[in-house]
Amino acid sequence: MEPADDPIPELAPTPSPVPQRARVVPVATLLLAASLPIAWLTYPSTGDAALTSAAQGTRAQLYQRAGALPLPVVSPQERASALDxxxxxxxxxxxxxxxxxxxxxxxxxxxxxxxxxxxxDVVMVESDAFRQRVPIVHAPRRIAIPRPKxxxxxxxxxxxxxxxxxxxVATVTGKVAMPVMVPGQVLGIPVR
Known part of the structure; x- marks a missing residue:
């Protein structure tokens, strides 16, 4: 065992008297905390249904106003790993x-x-002859694509x-929300 792994002895803290009312709060907190997972499991997920038609319309309008999206170029240092x-x-x-x-x-x-x-949600990304099926998750997923001709x-x-x-989609100038899509729908995203 290395010296850094040796436990360092400490003195136990001296218990202080706790008022009666303060003892009730931890019990109530424990009961509430124990019920939260049950409430979470039984609460129906709305998926993206919470996105109102007005919000969907706003997304579509903002996408239209964005024009051609400036995508960052893969640097020469990243090229080999991007191709792999x-x-x-x-x-x-x-x-x-x-x-x-x-x-x-x-x-x-x-x-x-x-x-x-x-x-x-899952989409197919196509750029010229390149195609890749991409599951969409909350964590941004960065993929290299050929700049489409x-x-x-x-x-x-x-x-x-x-x-x-x-x-x-992340661009060199910020985030752009795409219009809400349905399976089979093709969205052409102008890029530069």
């Missing part, structure tokens, strides 16, 4: 690497997450966990 994380078939990866070397394309970061209730990244709704597929 894309999990492309070998022949596709070779073609993409050749395009990158010839500067015919560049990789950009697409960061997305569920900005409402994490309820199992068309200037549009396609998101296709795959699965709605409840109340619509709710996604936000």
């Amino acid at each position: 994380a894309m999990k492309l078939p070998a022949e596709q990866q070779v073609v993409l690497e050749e395009q990158l070397r010839a500067q015919n394309t560049e990789l950009v970061w697409l960061t997305l997450w569920d900005d409402c209730d994490q309820d199992g 068309s200037g549009v990244v396609k998101l296709t709704g795959v699965h709605d966990g409840g109340g619509g597929i709710t996604i936000a």
Whole structure:
């Protein structure tokens, strides 16, 4: 055992008298704390249903006003790990690497997450020949994609966990909430 692992002896604190009323509070607190997990388990989850039609309309309007979203470029230092994380078939990866070397394309970061209730939403991300199925969770998920020649990244709704597929995208200027989607819907996101 190393010296740092040795327990350091301490004196036990001297108990002080506790007024009778102060003893009741911890018991009430324990009873309340014990009932919270039961209430949480029995409370029905609304999923994204809590997003009103007015809020959905606002999301769509703000998305329209945002215009082409500026996505951050994958730096040369990050390129190798970004390519590995894309999990492309070998022949596709070779073609993409050749395009990158010839500067015919560049990789950009697409960061997305569920900005409402994490309820199992899934989308398909498409940029030129690249496609990836992405489960949407609360933690932002950053994926490398080729900057699309068309200037549009396609998101296709795959699965709605409840109340619509709710996604936000991080850009170099901040967060942009996407319009609420349904399975099968394709959303073309202009990017720059």
